[in-house]
Amino acid sequence: MEQTARVLSQLGSKDQPSKEFQSLVRQIGEAKTKHEEDRIIKKEAALLKDKVGGRDVTKRQMREYLIRLIYCEMLGVECSWGYIHAVKFTQTGSTLDKRIGYLAASLFLHEGHELNVLLVATLQKDLKSSNMLEVSMALVSICKLVGADMIPPLLPLVQDKLLHPKQLVRKKAVMAMHRFLLLSPDSISHLEDDFRRSLSDQDPGVMEAALILFHDLIKNGPIKYKDLTESFAMILTQVIDRKLPEEFNYHGVPAPWMQMRLLRILALLGADDLRTSEKIYPVVERVIGSAECNSDIGQAISYECIKTVATIYPNNSVVSTTAKCLSRFVTSTNNDWRYLGINGLASLVQVNPKYAQEHQMVVIDCLDDPDDTLRRKTLDLLYKMTNPLNVVVITEKLIGYLRQTRDEYIRADLVSKVTQLAERFAPDNIWFIQTMNAIFELGGNLVRREVAHNLMRLIAEGTDDERTDVELRQDAVSNYIELLDKPNLPDILIKIICWVVGEYSYVLEDTDTEEILEKITRLLMRTFEDKTTTNWVVSSVTKLVARLGSMPDNVQSQVAVYLASTDTDVQQRCNELLELSQNLSMMQTVLPLDSACEDLEVDSSLSFLDDFVTQSLAQGASRYKPPHLRPAVLQRNQAPQAKEIRFEEYPMPAPPSFHRPAPLPSSPSPSPRVPRRPSEDSPLSSPTSARSQIAHSVTTAPSGSLQYAPSELSTSGIAVKTQRVWGNKGYVKEVPSVPVATPPIATTTTSPQQPVTVATREGEEGEEEGGSERSERSGESPSKPITAAGPLVSFPSMLANCMQCENYEVERQRHNRQINYT
Amino acid sequence: MLKFVLLVNKQGQTRLSQYYEYVPVEERVTTEADIVRKCLSRNEESCSFMEYKNFKVVFRRYASLYFIVGVDNSENELSILEFIHNIVETFDRYFESVCELDVSPLHTVVYASKISIGF
Numbered sequence: 001m002e003q004t005a006r007v008l009s010q011l012g013s014k015d016q017p018s019k020e021f022q023s024l025v026r027q028i029g030e031a032k033t034k035h036e037e038d039r040i041i042k043k044e045a046a047l048l049k050d051k052v053g054g055r056d057v058t059k060r061q062m063r064e065y066l067i068r069l070i071y072c073e074m075l076g077v078e079c080s081w082g083y084i085h086a087v088k089f090t091q092t093g094s095t096l097d098k099r100i101g102y103l104a105a106s107l108f109l110h111e112g113h114e115l116n117v118l119l120v121a122t123l124q125k126d127l128k129s130s131n132m133l134e135v136s137m138a139l140v141s142i143c144k145l146v147g148a149d150m151i152p153p154l155l156p157l158v159q160d161k162l163l164h165p166k167q168l169v170r171k172k173a174v175m176a177m178h179r180f181l182l183l184s185p186d187s188i189s190h191l192e193d194d195f196r197r198s199l200s201d202q203d204p205g206v207m208e209a210a211l212i213l214f215h216d217l218i219k220n221g222p223i224k225y226k227d228l229t230e231s232f233a234m235i236l237t238q239v240i241d242r243k244l245p246e247e248f249n250y251h252g253v254p255a256p257w258m259q260m261r262l263l264r265i266l267a268l269l270g271a272d273d274l275r276t277s278e279k280i281y282p283v284v285e286r287v288i289g290s291a292e293c294n295s296d297i298g299q300a301i302s303y304e305c306i307k308t309v310a311t312i313y314p315n316n317s318v319v320s321t322t323a324k325c326l327s328r329f330v331t332s333t334n335n336d337w338r339y340l341g342i343n344g345l346a347s348l349v350q351v352n353p354k355y356a357q358e359h360q361m362v363v364i365d366c367l368d369d370p371d372d373t374l375r376r377k378t379l380d381l382l383y384k385m386t387n388p389l390n391v392v393v394i395t396e397k398l399i400g401y402l403r404q405t406r407d408e409y410i411r412a413d414l415v416s417k418v419t420q421l422a423e424r425f426a427p428d429n430i431w432f433i434q435t436m437n438a439i440f441e442l443g444g445n446l447v448r449r450e451v452a453h454n455l456m457r458l459i460a461e462g463t464d465d466e467r468t469d470v471e472l473r474q475d476a477v478s479n480y481i482e483l484l485d486k487p488n489l490p491d492i493l494i495k496i497i498c499w500v501v502g503e504y505s506y507v508l509e510d511t512d513t514e515e516i517l518e519k520i521t522r523l524l525m526r527t528f529e530d531k532t533t534t535n536w537v538v539s540s541v542t543k544l545v546a547r548l549g550s551m552p553d554n555v556q557s558q559v560a561v562y563l564a565s566t567d568t569d570v571q572q573r574c575n576e577l578l579e580l581s582q583n584l585s586m587m588q589t590v591l592p593l594d595s596a597c598e599d600l601e602v603d604s605s606l607s608f609l610d611d612f613v614t615q616s617l618a619q620g621a622s623r624y625k626p627p628h629l630r631p632a633v634l635q636r637n638q639a640p641q642a643k644e645i646r647f648e649e650y651p652m653p654a655p656p657s658f659h660r661p662a663p664l665p666s667s668p669s670p671s672p673r674v675p676r677r678p679s680e681d682s683p684l685s686s687p688t689s690a691r692s693q694i695a696h697s698v699t700t701a702p703s704g705s706l707q708y709a710p711s712e713l714s715t716s717g718i719a720v721k722t723q724r725v726w727g728n729k730g731y732v733k734e735v736p737s738v739p740v741a742t743p744p745i746a747t748t749t750t751s752p753q754q755p756v757t758v759a760t761r762e763g764e765e766g767e768e769e770g771g772s773e774r775s776e777r778s779g780e781s782p783s784k785p786i787t788a789a790g791p792l793v794s795f796p797s798m799l800a801n802c803m804q805c806e807n808y809e810v811e812r813q814r815h816n817r818q819i820n821y822t
Numbered sequence: 823m824l825k826f827v828l829l830v831n832k833q834g835q836t837r838l839s840q841y842y843e844y845v846p847v848e849e850r851v852t853t854e855a856d857i858v859r860k861c862l863s864r865n866e867e868s869c870s871f872m873e874y875k876n877f878k879v880v881f882r883r884y885a886s887l888y889f890i891v892g893v894d895n896s897e898n899e900l901s902i903l904e905f906i907h908n909i910v911e912t913f914d915r916y917f918e919s920v921c922e923l924d925v926s927p928l929h930t931v932v933y934a935s936k937i938s939i940g941f
Contacts, residue, residue, distance in 0.1 A: 028835075037835060074839050076851035110844035250908060260901050300900035307898075335869045340900055371868040409875055 018064055028075070037075065044068065045077045052085055059097055062089060066104045073108065083108045087115050090141075091122050095133055098126070102137045106144040116145055120153055127157040132166050139172035146176075148183045155180065155187060162194050167203035174198050174209035181216055199231070204244050204255075207235070211261050218268045229269050229276050233283045236262045240290050256297050259287065260304045270312030277313035284308060285318060288325055296336075299329065303340045310347035323348065323355050330362050339374055342366060346381040356385050367397070375401070376410065383417050391425040395435055402442050415443040419451055429458060429468075430475050437479060437493070444490020445529075452492050456499055473504045481511070484519045491530040494523065494537070502540030506547055506593055517544045517555060524558050531567055538562070538573040542580070546591040551581040653817060825877055825892035830858045832886045861888055871899040882906045 024044055031037040051057065052065050066089065069082045086108055089101030109115055119141070126138035139161065142154060158180075161173035177195070180188050195217070198210040218225050238244070239255050239262070248255040263284070270277040288305050292298030302325050309322040326348060329341030342363070349356045356363070366378040379401055382394045395418055402414045418439055426432035436455050440447060459476055462469035480497040483489065489497070498520060505516050523537050541559065545551050562574045580587040617623065627633060826845075829838035836854055845853070857874060861881045864872075871880045874892075880902040881890040889906045893899075 031835070032833075034834065073847060074836060076836075076847060078847040107840075112844075250904070256904065257901060260898060296900060297904045300898060300904055303900060304898055335867060336871070336900060336903070339869050339871065373869045373872045376873065410873075 021064060021068060024068065024071070038077075041072055041075045041077050045072045045079055048072065048079070049081060052082055059092070059094070063097065063100050066100055070104055070107055079108075083113075083115055087118050087122075090119065095131065098134060099137055102141045106141050109145055111145065111147045113145075116147060116150065119145065120150055123154060124157060127154070127161065132169060135161065135164070135169055136172055139169070139176050142176045143172075143179045146179060146183070148187075151180050151184060151187045159191060159194065162198060167201075167206055170198070170201065170203070170206045171209045174206060174213055178209070178213045178216065181213065185220055196228075199228075204248060204258075208255075208258050208261070211235075211258065211265065215261060215265050215268075218265055222268050222271070226269055226273070226276055229266065229279050232262055232265055232269070233279055236266070236283050236287065240286060251295060251297055253292065253295070253297050253301070256301055259301055263287065263301075263304045263308045267308040267311040270308075272313060274313045277315070280308075280312055281315055281318050285321060288321055293328055299337060299340070303329070303344060306344040307347055310344075310351055314351045319348070319351060323358075326355070327359065330359050335369075335371055335374060338362075338366060339377055342374070342377045342381050346377075346384045349381070349385050353385065353387070356381075379414075383421065386421050386425060388425045388427065391421055392427065392431065395421055399435070399438055399442070402439075411443050412446045415439060415446045419447065423451075423454070429463075429472050433459070433472070433476050434479065437483065440490060440493040440496065441483075441486075444492045447492060449492070452496055456496060459500055459504070470507060473500075473507045476500055477504050477508050478511075481505075481508075481516060481519070484523075491528050491533045494528065494533055498523070498536045498540035502543035503594070505544065513544060513548045514552065517541065517548060517552065520544060521555050521558050524562070532569070534562070534565075534567070534570050535573055538570060538577060542573070542577045542587075543591050545577065545581055546584070546587045547593070549584055549588070551584070556581075653814060656817070823894050823897070825894065826890075827892075828854060828857070828888075828890040830854065830861075830888045830890060832862065832888070834858045834862075837887065857890060857892075858888065861890060870903055880906070884910060 024040070027040050028037060031040060048065055048068055052062075052069075057065070062085065066082075066086055069079050069086075072079050083105075086101055086104035089097055090105055092098065092101070105115075105119065109119075123138050123142060126134045129135055129138075139158070142158065146154065158173050158176045161169055162177070164170050164173065174195075177188055177191070195210060195213060198206055199214065201207050201210065214225065214228070236259065239259055242249075242254050244255055244258075248258070250256055253259075266280045266283070270280045284305055288302060291301045291305070293302070306322050306326055309318055326341060326344045329337045329344060332338060332341070341359075345356060345359060345363070363378060363381060366374050367382075369375055369378075379398060382397060386394050398414055398418050398421075402411060402418070405411060405414070418435070422432055422435045422439075426435070433455065436451070440452070459473060462472060477500060480500050483493070483497060484501075501516060501520065505511065505513060520537060520540050524534070524541070528534060538559070541555060545555065556578070559574045559577055562570050563578075565571050565574075580590065824842050826839065826841045826843070828836060828840075830836050834855060839850065839854065841850065857879055860872060860874065861879075861883075870882055871878055873879075877892055877894050878897065878899065879890060879892050880899050881888050882903060883889075889910065891902055891906060893902055
């Protein structure tokens, strides 16, 4: 506690931490269990919440509350109600308060937080201040808190600070720029000259900050900075020659982190570029030479050199020097060093595989090391070392590791590695299939789908040699049949098995197709994670039934269960299977053996239906009109509708001759299964499309939906626009010449009405069908005028009109009057 | 790039934590507990680094306190190890011998000094 007081006084505060704070810390320190700690902290948080919101909290108290708030958050209790106080504190006067405020804000808030906006103005003010401390605090907070959208107001101010007389401020300004770069590289792309100036700054601290900045700039695009290679090399040489001030030495090594940073930069610049690499070789050799081999930090620098050499354009002498360096790592007893050695080997091996040979004993030892991290790294090394000779052994090791690890990330990583190795280096197809099977079994959900498809395509297409194809398929099928007996296979594997077995089970002469069919059918009873798997199973069953030539009963019953499935795909397949199985010889033609790779010929003109069509036309069906030729569209395109309000009074309706039907309960609910028409197509101007609509609606909806008794319509309040010519007893011969007055619907005018009405009468006279059902009229003569209005009213059009109808009551009454006449 | 710095004691109590990427508060607690458990299960012989989820964790034990640093995959682990040591030495020199319990009340100061070091 005395220390705390002393240190705090150094910071400029004259307070002692209060008794409460001291007791809190003591309690936390002595808490024996997490539970107790949680309890104490929650109590503290609740206490703070009360106090902080209080009226007369002095600055001093507030400072302490903020510190305690930080403490609570650190221990896991979220205190978001306190954030605003931190922000307010940054805006207050004294430097110490600002410091605590900024500290709290940078710990509580994060990049996208909504309170950040409040800070922007404060930051700007502080950046302009003449007090160096305030400027520094602002810069540091920018590093932590700023988001991409906050950059524009702050950028010019920070840019000024790059030239501040105080080196500490310059350094922080460079760090702030670095942060801007990470958020949005374009925002600072115009400042390159400034950065280069910082790089050659007098103060090594500023220079180091600039190095960090350049590192990320170069990561994004090395080409622009290749001219700086010599500068970097020169800086590195100076560092090794101990030209930097003493303070930068760490355990005798001059500025080790700067060295490492420079090495990384040089690696990026020299990658794949001989000329640039040539400038780098001498420096790197010097660094390797001067690195102390006995200390951790010296080894760290050496490791960085190894990585650099492995990345830049290879040069034999440099590489061999590096390899010597590497052997010190690999042969040491320190596990950390061995770990780095393995890593280094992994990168060097890509330059020249022979280095792996030298150390292979060590590598094999590491593979069985009790240390898990080391084992994993060795597996990585093996992966990089794979070539066609050792792929079998290495994949075995990798799969072995996959079997016993539980960590999801590691498993995903291993699965992708093994897949890549198998695809690149597989010695033969059979091995490939077996390996892939093992992978699917162990990590099915982690494998990409394309891999499964590749596998299936491999089996289907095969090679040019017929015999190997057959062998391959035999092997695959027998493997998969065995696998079927295992429980809990992942979905992707089931899909593959079903497909392969379904397509190619005929290859195995000595197996019983019925038995296979039995096994596959049993799969139907499982529920899968991926719903589409059932489809694959059903397809497989279909193919097997075709091959078998008969449909066993249990299969039939299993499949029948799925007929009621909610998944339409499964339903369709089951239906197809059952239908086809009625006619097994046809089934066998439809599903011939070994035709997975043959193209399907699609007759898109549906020429096989030609007979049917000519027959129907002869019987009077109307020819299909493509949408752009339909009258509704034609009319709409020809006559742009003027939307006018009608000012004249509507004429009185003439007394019609319909009789009134029995009243029905008013249940205006329309059948939900009739498709709704878009309201643009008003029924009056598109009669034929109304009819085709009706045709559609009849075929898609079960027949019950369109059978409204006319009275239903009357009481439902739906406005009926066209003439009512169908009564209870059927077609009514005499049609009253009631001008069908349209309500003021925006989309129709009165003009189309006349021809429609006329045509209605014409159309009606041609009709002889009875019944009040609206059924499909296939018997219409094709010579009907295009604008013939059907007396039918399609329900969707009524609904559409209903929606547009403004004068509902008027319409209803008019409709009732019409019904009276029926 | 550093992701976070934690100071955790052997019982798993967090003494200090500083995150350089935003992680929600609940997630922090669970992650910290998980990592500490893994660190505690290591013995003397094994590496001071491990892979955790998709990043690496470097840790070092000083008496009863574990200094844990999370870094991304491109970082040189040994350099981070030395970096931890550098921090410890700095604290030592600034506070003139620190022990674990001192860190807790001093944590504010620690934060402030960390910022001034520049990490």
